[in-house]
Amino acid sequence: MRSIFRFKQFEIDQGNCAMKINTDGVLLGSSTNFPEARRILDVGTGTGVIALMLAQSHPHALIDAVEIEEDACQQANINFQKSDFAERLQVFPGSFADLQPELAYDLIVSNPPFYTNSLHNPDTRKRLAKHTDILFFEKLLSFVSRYLTDNGQFKLIIPVALADEEIAPILADYKLYVQDEIAISSFSKELPIRKIWGIGKKEVLLETQAFHIYAERGIYSADYKTLLKPYFLAF
DSSP, rough: OEEEESSSSSSSEEESSSSSHHHHHHHHHHHHTTTTOOOEEEEOOSSSSSHHHHHHHHHEEEEEEEEESSHEEEEEHHHHSSSSTTEEEEEEEHOOOGOSSSSOOEEEEOOOOOOOOOOOOSSSSHHHHOOHHHHHHHHHHHHHHHEEEEEEEEEEEEEEHIIIIIIIIHGGGOOOOEEEEEEESSSSSSSEEEEEEEEOOOOOOHHHHHSSSSETTEEEEEHHHHHTTTBTTTO
């Protein structure tokens, strides 16, 4: 049985993907707004949902995506080709580390695997999608440092502890700086569980924003509905 997730301007078949559409992905896709971007890269595209959201919100951009898991890569390509944005989207199989783009990207995004120092998942595909270690992020930051334009941004969503304890201390090694931050919590009175970071090559005054997903249990917050309204049929 196919597993179809319909958005307002496109649809996602996620039946062959180990990692399904999730809250992290749609929050990253919907909160990323970089109108000057003309070249965008989605690292670890999975179903292709973030790339498609960015194709909708950045109508003048060409969007590349890369995916290491073969079935997901094929599925993302199908989802791209069935969309109204097909001419501006392409997906590459394999690791981002193997890409050698001729031109730098104005915007690089990633909803990366972040189960660092954890047990490997017995499902091979889910292990590829979820399990990593700090070496992955070192390679990713090195790639970003090389292929991000001087005025561009790298946007990613990661758990708070991973952001603060493992990523933040090594950013300067790659001459990268956190320029803006969205601290995401489930409820307004709870501690953040995720951070969306905008990282660039210029050291600027950090802009921070708090965001909560739910107004109360089972009811989305007004901010969440506003953010996802351009994409979700429910809103």
